Amino acid sequence: MYPPSAALRAAGIDPQVVADLLDPDHADVVPLRPAPRWMRLLWGDVGAMTLPWAIYVHPDLLTGDPGRLGAVVVHELVHVAQWRRQGVVRFLAGYLAAYLRARSRGSDHRTAYEAIPAEQEARTATARILGGGPEVR
Ligand SMILES: [Zn+2]
Numbered sequence: 515m516y517p518p519s520a521a522l523r524a525a526g527i528d529p530q531v532v533a534d535l536l537d538p539d540h541a542d543v544v545p546l547r548p549a550p551r552w553m554r555l556l557w558g559d560v561g562a563m564t565l566p567w568a569i570y571v572h573p574d575l576l577t578g579d580p581g582r583l584g585a586v587v588v589h590e591l592v593h594v595a596q597w598r599r600q601g602v603v604r605f606l607a608g609y610l611a612a613y614l615r616a617r618s619r620g621s622d623h624r625t626a627y628e629a630i631p632a633e634q635e636a637r638t639a640t641a642r643i644l645g646g647g648p649e650v651r
Pocket residue numbers: 589593632633636651
């Protein structure tokens with residue numbers, strides 16, 4: 515477990531730039547933690563998940579390419595900002611409702627997931643912060 519800013523610095527990303535764009539005091543309000551196995555079994559191919567108290571990251575990401583981890587952390591920090599801005603209930607309700615609405619219209623899992631407004635915002639903000647690095651989901 516360690517602060518997200520450490521992962522950002524290891525990737526050559528200035529934590530202050532991320533904080534300025536997202537939420538001035540949020541960069542280290544939740545720690546990075548390795549995702550336990552049971553959590554990864556529920557995820558499928560997802561590399562990280564942010565909950566109100568921690569950013570859970572696949573252990574392979576924590577020990578792998580720092581640049582890749584940095585990009586994932588930026589994406590997840592957008593979700594931290596969303597949790598804080600909207601509150602737990604509103605964030606979760608909006609997230610799930612958008613996903614289920616897309617599924618009920620016939621979208622497959624991946625398409626429905628990518629259409630969730632919170633995910634679109636996270637991808638857009640991450641691309642802006644990283645200046646067009648690899649797209650992170
Ligand atoms: Zn996301």
